[in-house]
Amino acid sequence: MRFLLQRVAFYLFTAWAAITLNFFIPRMIPGDPVQSLISRNQGRISADAIESLRVLFGLDENESVWEQYVDYWKQLLQGDLGLSFTFFPAPVSTVIGDSLPWTVGLVGITTIVSFLLGTALGVGAGWRRGSWVDALLPATTFLSSIPYFWLGLVAIAVFAGPGSFFPSSGGYEPGLVPAFDQYFIPSAIQHSLLPAATILVSSMSGWILSMRNMMVTVSSEDYITVAHAKGLSERRVALSYAARNALLPNVSGFALSLGFIVGGTLLVEIVFSYPGLGYQLFQAVGSKDYPLMQGIFLIITISVLVANLLADVAYLLLDPRTRKS
Amino acid sequence: MAISPSSIEQVIPGQGAMAQPSATPSRAKRRPFRFVANAKAATGLVILAVYVLFAIIGPWVAPYDPSARSSDILQGPSAKHWFGTTHLGQDIFSQILVGTRSVVVVGLLAGVVATILSILIGVTAGYLAGVADEGLSALSNVFLVIPALPLIIIITSIVERASDTLVALIIGLTSWAWGARVLRAQTLSLRRRDYVEAARASGERTWRIILFEILPNLTAIIASGFVGTVIFAVMSEITLAFIGISSITSWNWGTILFWAQGQQALAQGAWWWFVPAGLAIALLGTALALINFGIDEFVSPRLRSGGSTRIRTASGHTVRMRVGFTPVLNPPAVAPPPVPVDAVVLSSTDRKGGSR
Numbered sequence: 147m148r149f150l151l152q153r154v155a156f157y158l159f160t161a162w163a164a165i166t167l168n169f170f171i172p173r174m175i176p177g178d179p180v181q182s183l184i185s186r187n188q189g190r191i192s193a194d195a196i197e198s199l200r201v202l203f204g205l206d207e208n209e210s211v212w213e214q215y216v217d218y219w220k221q222l223l224q225g226d227l228g229l230s231f232t233f234f235p236a237p238v239s240t241v242i243g244d245s246l247p248w249t250v251g252l253v254g255i256t257t258i259v260s261f262l263l264g265t266a267l268g269v270g271a272g273w274r275r276g277s278w279v280d281a282l283l284p285a286t287t288f289l290s291s292i293p294y295f296w297l298g299l300v301a302i303a304v305f306a307g308p309g310s311f312f313p314s315s316g317g318y319e320p321g322l323v324p325a326f327d328q329y330f331i332p333s334a335i336q337h338s339l340l341p342a343a344t345i346l347v348s349s350m351s352g353w354i355l356s357m358r359n360m361m362v363t364v365s366s367e368d369y370i371t372v373a374h375a376k377g378l379s380e381r382r383v384a385l386s387y388a389a390r391n392a393l394l395p396n397v398s399g400f401a402l403s404l405g406f407i408v409g410g411t412l413l414v415e416i417v418f419s420y421p422g423l424g425y426q427l428f429q430a431v432g433s434k435d436y437p438l439m440q441g442i443f444l445i446i447t448i449s450v451l452v453a454n455l456l457a458d459v460a461y462l463l464l465d466p467r468t469r470k471s
Numbered sequence: 472m473a474i475s476p477s478s479i480e481q482v483i484p485g486q487g488a489m490a491q492p493s494a495t496p497s498r499a500k501r502r503p504f505r506f507v508a509n510a511k512a513a514t515g516l517v518i519l520a521v522y523v524l525f526a527i528i529g530p531w532v533a534p535y536d537p538s539a540r541s542s543d544i545l546q547g548p549s550a551k552h553w554f555g556t557t558h559l560g561q562d563i564f565s566q567i568l569v570g571t572r573s574v575v576v577v578g579l580l581a582g583v584v585a586t587i588l589s590i591l592i593g594v595t596a597g598y599l600a601g602v603a604d605e606g607l608s609a610l611s612n613v614f615l616v617i618p619a620l621p622l623i624i625i626i627t628s629i630v631e632r633a634s635d636t637l638v639a640l641i642i643g644l645t646s647w648a649w650g651a652r653v654l655r656a657q658t659l660s661l662r663r664r665d666y667v668e669a670a671r672a673s674g675e676r677t678w679r680i681i682l683f684e685i686l687p688n689l690t691a692i693i694a695s696g697f698v699g700t701v702i703f704a705v706m707s708e709i710t711l712a713f714i715g716i717s718s719i720t721s722w723n724w725g726t727i728l729f730w731a732q733g734q735q736a737l738a739q740g741a742w743w744w745f746v747p748a749g750l751a752i753a754l755l756g757t758a759l760a761l762i763n764f765g766i767d768e769f770v771s772p773r774l775r776s777g778g779s780t781r782i783r784t785a786s787g788h789t790v791r792m793r794v795g796f797t798p799v800l801n802p803p804a805v806a807p808p809p810v811p812v813d814a815v816v817l818s819s820t821d822r823k824g825g826s827r
Contacts, residue, residue, distance in 0.1 A: 159609065160616050160617065171626065287761065288753060290756075291759075293752055296728065296753075297749075299737060405618040406619060409619055427621060431628045431716055439628070446618050447616075
């Protein structure tokens, strides 16, 4: 319990740090990014919205940085992330709310599947060190060195021609209305297959390798020799003795590298024009939509923190020692 | 390194003339280039050297000006244009050659910046302990958890048309945390070692202990952290160029992909436009990863893949070698003397260790 509380405290601290970072970043922007928007949409933009953007960018000359910071927090706690420039009059929170489920569905599920599959293969590769499996390791290294987005480009070129089963872009058939019905769900799954496969292929090899190395290290421990000496079956020693202990560092490694993985996988969305946060970020960067960029960064960071917390809970369940103390 | 290569053999009693007496004196010598003898590391270093060479001479040996237009529009690979041409008739082979410099420079520069930061923060945190440690490791954990790439994308897009140097600095300043964390853990275990305690007791200054007692023993970790950061930096730089937020006037492989994507190279079937750049990235990444494997295996010999593990025993059975398990190849005539458990375990940990 104490372990969990410590972690929660740390994540709260990190969230605070990220929000503070998010507060300072737009203050580095040269010039007045809001002015051009206001003059472009003369009369269509409400006074409230202008005020909220001014707080976001720190354009109020009369306030000290500290007062700006307090205002920023007040605004944030009301869920107000400002207005999106590209999707003008839509607030950033609505834009993010629309694209978040897509990212959670694609990136979230593939990350977990890739971790589970990679770990399982790593158990096999580590236990059978020196067999033909070792010959496959350089190939996985090569695959993991390919940028996600390039693999996506190749996948589109090879698999997604006209008339192919795999669509090359989008999250669902144009013309369908997002809903949980028999038309929309299959279409969404069909559209996610290729991006998901891309992410799996390039992210899995990292897990295979780290799990293999942990297995090799663990299988020279005394308790493994003892288990062998007791005459336990090969399978039982491999899974219940070696893999179970080798899994712990891999789970904490998973938690720590989530930030890296999520950052990389977001790029796959760009290539496939998948309507998630990564694609939204790409569009925001292209049109200098600072409020949307900041909002997306904040949401990604908080999602990663939540995922981290879940990984910690998993660790807690796997390792009895953390529960004792 | 902390793990001496002979530590495995030293504990094997009863192996007679085979292992002990002759091996120890020659093994104790330092062989500075032993690392290069590792096949993986050697392959990686050779490939990396080729890239560095092209980074230096690339712009001079490139057959064309990478930005020069010509009338050969969107042509496939030929003797005239090895990797084909773009929609403006630019030579893709020249673009790749010229772009190598930017990729290598940004990768190495960001790697150096991040490594220096990770040493400063990680080693200081590990050595000082107490409040300073708490603060510094909280800082590195925060940077570790915050998704680096979106942060880099946002900062770079705010700094308009960022130059290569600036991109390298941004990447370096945001990606030091992993190295710092690993270094802190290792320093923490080193500072309790006897030789460090001895140095402290004999009144050496703190900076001297860190610089001359601790740092040399962290070389392998620092090197592997550096290589890892270079991989990340190269990927990030190419990503930034691919999205089109770093300067698009200078050439790197990401810029090539940016134009290929923007001009619908895929839909037009111009595979030569994006395949070479991708392979160049993947090969560089593989080379760096191989160097890292080499370092890992150098530090921890257990990880080496030990060649074939199936062997035939004297009685005709086939046995699979594994850690902690030694088949009896030549049945002894008399019962062997009892051997301590440790020795049995260790004797088979690395059958091939000496030969690789």
